[in-house]
Amino acid sequence: MSQKRPADTATEQCSDCGRQTSHSVSIELVTESERERNAEFSREPYRVTECDVCGSTERFRMNDA
Numbered sequence: 001m002s003q004k005r006p007a008d009t010a011t012e013q014c015s016d017c018g019r020q021t022s023h024s025v026s027i028e029l030v031t032e033s034e035r036e037r038n039a040e041f042s043r044e045p046y047r048v049t050e051c052d053v054c055g056s057t058e059r060f061r062m063n064d065a
Contacts, residue, residue, distance in 0.1 A: 012049060016056040023049045028059070 014021045026048050033042035045062045 009052070010049075014051045014054065014056060015058070016054050017051060021054075022052040024052060025049050027062075 008025050010023050010025045011020055012023045012025075013019070014023070028046045028048050029043045030046055031043050047060045047062055048057065050057045
């Protein structure tokens with residue numbers, strides 16, 4: 001299960017297009033545990049970007065060191 005915030009727009013490098021393009025950027029909370037017990041403690045934020053030109057989507061876990 002995930003929760004999404006509304007997307008904002010940013011100009012970023014697209015790995016598929018190979019150039020700076022407009023991207024829709026959002027934060028998604030993903031529950032990583034499949035167990036119901038304590039599932040609320042396993043939510044992790046992911047940064048999701050989608051290229052407005054080619055539609056390529058990338059997700060990055062924000063809490064990885």
